[in-house]
Amino acid sequence: MKRTKFLIIGIIILLILITSCSSTNISGNISKEDIDKVRNTTYDDVVKKLSDIINDFIDEHSYFSISNIEFIEDKLAVDDKNEVKKFNNIKIVLNIDVNSEETPIDLKEEMTISEKSEAFKEFTSNMNRELLDKLHIESQIEYSKVGNIEVLYTDNKNKLKYNSNMSNLRDSETMISLRNEESEEEKFALDKVFDYIKEDKDTYELIRFGIDNNIFIIEFNLHGPYDDIYNKKMSNELHELISKNENSVKYIANQEVKVMKVIFNKGINVTEPIIFEYKMD
Structure with missing residues (x-):
């Protein structure tokens, strides 16, 4: 009897969760x-x-x-x-x-x-x-x-x-059919960044990527534990990855990029993000 009761309660909870989730889309x-x-x-x-x-x-x-x-x-x-x-x-x-x-x-x-x-x-x-x-x-x-x-x-x-x-x-x-990269070079550069962070995706959520007013931006939201020293290391390695790769260099050269910024948002309770900035030759 107890098992049946718990089963009914479980089904009710599941139905509630399904109903609430369906309204998101x-x-x-x-x-x-x-x-x-x-x-x-x-x-x-x-x-x-x-x-x-x-x-x-x-x-x-x-x-x-x-x-x-x-x-x-x-x-x-x-x-x-x-x-x-x-x-x-x-x-x-x-x-x-x-x-x-x-x-x-x-x-x-x-x-x-x-x-x-x-x-x-x-x-x-x-x-x-x-x-x-x-x-x-x-x-x-x-x-x-x-x-x-x-x-x-x-x-x-x-x-x-x-x-x-x-x-x-x-x-x-x-999402994949309508992917919105502006060029093959941008797509290649984005794929390189995702390949680089694949082991850290649970912590580093890539939310923005691309060039705006001659500034190349790579922006993350951080989830769970993180390390400021590791953020700095990651930022330096991303700069190295972009500035030394032939296709990525083509991507930023075509839009006359002057500066690269790697941005880490630490969550809603921290108003100021950490920003690492690099001049691009």
């Missing part, structure tokens, strides 16, 4: 027929199409207004799992003001702050799901280029907030 897979459409969709296409949809959503709900909307493209973003540059490298930051007096939320005066907060969270999370579904259904191709969307709902009068941060996860086949 809003967009689903991209069909093979749509791969070229996604590849040819530009940043401007994404901004125009998704801005229109978001504004339509706001117009449909009179108690919402936009206080801020940003589309941020990171051309250096890397998918560490599949070892490619990300095609879905656009982030949307959206701040929505909420007039709770006009919403279906029933905020009674006798309610505690916690009760009001819970009611606000339930309503806005449902609205957020509606918005994400609308983006996916009405603009699947453009929305495919979005890797992350942050939405903050704020009721200033009642001092209530609900924050949603969603990542659009993609299967490995899609």
Whole structure:
């Protein structure tokens, strides 16, 4: 009997985990027929199409207004799992003001702050799901280029907030099919770096790679135990690897790179990353 009870509890927990994880991947897979459409969709296409949809959503709900909307493209973003540059490298930051007096939320005066907060969270999370579904259904191709969307709902009068941060996860086949290196030389250099860190990938997550304003950037997030002396050693060896390899030299020479930076982010509680900088001849 006890064994059956534990089995039932285990199944319930598993179902809860599956349900919560499935909400992370809003967009689903991209069909093979749509791969070229996604590849040819530009940043401007994404901004125009998704801005229109978001504004339509706001117009449909009179108690919402936009206080801020940003589309941020990171051309250096890397998918560490599949070892490619990300095609879905656009982030949307959206701040929505909420007039709770006009919403279906029933905020009674006798309610505690916690009760009001819970009611606000339930309503806005449902609205957020509606918005994400609308983006996916009405603009699947453009929305495919979005890797992350942050939405903050704020009721200033009642001092209530609900924050949603969603990542659009993609299967490995899609990430590799749409890998976003700018040239064969960049792809080669990226492969060399991943080959170099393969024994340390649990600790060193490569998040950005490439050239921005004549600066060659290799950026890591650090997980678990790390050693500043080893960081320095790794940084020096990466500089050596890039500056002495024929294909990598071609890659940086073509874009007139002046400086190389190797960046280590130590986590959310440490604001200042460690940066090692090298002049490139």
